[in-house]
Amino acid sequence: MNLKRYLKDFPLLAKAKTLIYLDSAASSLKPAVVIEKIKEYYEQYGVNIFRGIYKISEKATQEYEKTREAVARFINGRPEEVIFTRNTTESLNLLAYSLVYNQLKPGDEIAVSIMEHHANFVPWQQLALKRGARLKIIDIDDNGYLKTPEKSITKKTKVLALTYVSNVLGTINPIKEIIKRAKKINPGTITIIDGAQAVPHLKVDVRDLGCDFLAFSSHKMLGPTGVGILWGRKEALDELSPFNYGGEMIKEVYPDRTIFEDIPYKFEAGTPDIAGVIAFRAAIEYLEKVGMEKIRNHEMELTGYALKRLTEEFKSELKVFGPKNTKDRGGVIAFAFQDFHGHDIAQILADENICVRAGHHCAMPLHQRLGLASSARASFYLYNDENDVEKLIKGLKKVRKILG
Numbered sequence: 343m344n345l346k347r348y349l350k351d352f353p354l355l356a357k358a359k360t361l362i363y364l365d366s367a368a369s370s371l372k373p374a375v376v377i378e379k380i381k382e383y384y385e386q387y388g389v390n391i392f393r394g395i396y397k398i399s400e401k402a403t404q405e406y407e408k409t410r411e412a413v414a415r416f417i418n419g420r421p422e423e424v425i426f427t428r429n430t431t432e433s434l435n436l437l438a439y440s441l442v443y444n445q446l447k448p449g450d451e452i453a454v455s456i457m458e459h460h461a462n463f464v465p466w467q468q469l470a471l472k473r474g475a476r477l478k479i480i481d482i483d484d485n486g487y488l489k490t491p492e493k494s495i496t497k498k499t500k501v502l503a504l505t506y507v508s509n510v511l512g513t514i515n516p517i518k519e520i521i522k523r524a525k526k527i528n529p530g531t532i533t534i535i536d537g538a539q540a541v542p543h544l545k546v547d548v549r550d551l552g553c554d555f556l557a558f559s560s561h562k563m564l565g566p567t568g569v570g571i572l573w574g575r576k577e578a579l580d581e582l583s584p585f586n587y588g589g590e591m592i593k594e595v596y597p598d599r600t601i602f603e604d605i606p607y608k609f610e611a612g613t614p615d616i617a618g619v620i621a622f623r624a625a626i627e628y629l630e631k632v633g634m635e636k637i638r639n640h641e642m643e644l645t646g647y648a649l650k651r652l653t654e655e656f657k658s659e660l661k662v663f664g665p666k667n668t669k670d671r672g673g674v675i676a677f678a679f680q681d682f683h684g685h686d687i688a689q690i691l692a693d694e695n696i697c698v699r700a701g702h703h704c705a706m707p708l709h710q711r712l713g714l715a716s717s718a719r720a721s722f723y724l725y726n727d728e729n730d731v732e733k734l735i736k737g738l739k740k741v742r743k744i745l746g
């Protein structure tokens with residue numbers, strides 16, 4: 343990949359030449375085209391959508407709907423199956439409440455995995471507690487792979503909620519096979535995929551995966567904050583009752599009843615983040631232009647390089663979690679370094695202008711399972727290269743010198 347060409351597209355990297363950004367799993371940087379598109383909206387047609395019949399409102403509405411089409415194209419869905427939310431977290435909560443809350447009976451089961459982000463764990467745990475349902479947790483093996491997921495799926499499984507790519511272990515779960523096996527055990531199981539770490543980094547095709555729902559966030563894939571996606575199969579969405587009530591989601595309202603809009607508008611009550619949604623299209627088009635396969639290959643190579651270099655330099659002093667085979671993992675490397683606290687590692691690296699994350703990365707059950715209080719995490723995207731890895735290694739040597 344000709345990285346130099348991409349680097350200049352990201353103002354933050356182009357300006358701060360010494361910045362080593364290794365925290366794209368928390369949020370990616372944004373290319374200039376996305377920032378420009380936000381500006382274009384506010385400067386040229388920055389008004390509300392749907393309500394107006396005047397020209398600039400029509401233009402804003404058109405731009406907003408073009409993003410819906412772009413998202414659908416990107417994941418091989420249909421535009422009416424794409425719902426705009428605020429983020430992955432809201433998409434998953436929307437499902438927990440409007441999909442299952444009223445249907446869930448005591449004794450019903452929800453299956454999740456121990457590697458879930460809190461956004462795909464806490465809503466299901468709380469729902470199970472409130473409704474007297476059982477939360478079944480799929481375990482992992484020593485290499486960070488899911489352990490016999492079908493053992494946690496029974497005829498009583500109402501929901502299977504799984505992450506596609508772990509934001510800590512980096513594990514890419516065999517979602518397609520797991521869904522197939524789950525549907526064989528219980529065709530009524532609703533399958534929900536947390537795609538927050540997958541859609542930005544892999545080619546994701548919802549029809550090929552065979553899932554019912556997929557959630558992800560714009561801000562982790564070069565787009566603005568404030569925009570999340572919930573994709574659902576049309577039939578699955580039609581059955582869903584709305585989560586938020588209010589303007590834009592209704593056809594007719596009477597003192598004693600309301601007729602709701604069709605999908606996707608049924609789920610988009612109130613004024614959305616119009617600027618964010620519109621600029622999200624620029625991010626999608628940017629990713630399409632680079633090519634998702636190219637991005638995946640670049641990250642796979644870079645992760646392989648980083649794993650090799652970290653082992654060479656630090657041997658058993660540094661423990662990396664997750665699969666050894668880079669084919670099975672995304673560009674996320676969580677590690678423990680001697681018995682240093684993750685926050686101390688991140689602080690010393692921050693002094694070198696290296697951005698990594700420390701803590702439990704919104705995955706406390708996983709850290710408990712690994713027997714860790716915290717870990718440090720470096721994560722890559724298309725704008726990172728071997729030089730960033732070498733800077734990280736140099737930084738970690740300093741960490742050892744100071745803390746060791």
Ligand SMILES: *Cc1c(COP(=O)(O)O)cnc(C)c1O
Pocket residue numbers: 367368429430431432459461462505507508509536538539559
């Ligand atoms: C970041 C992340 C989320 C939450 O995304 P938000 O945009 O903060 O809602 C959920 N799941 C995974 C795997 C993530 O990495």
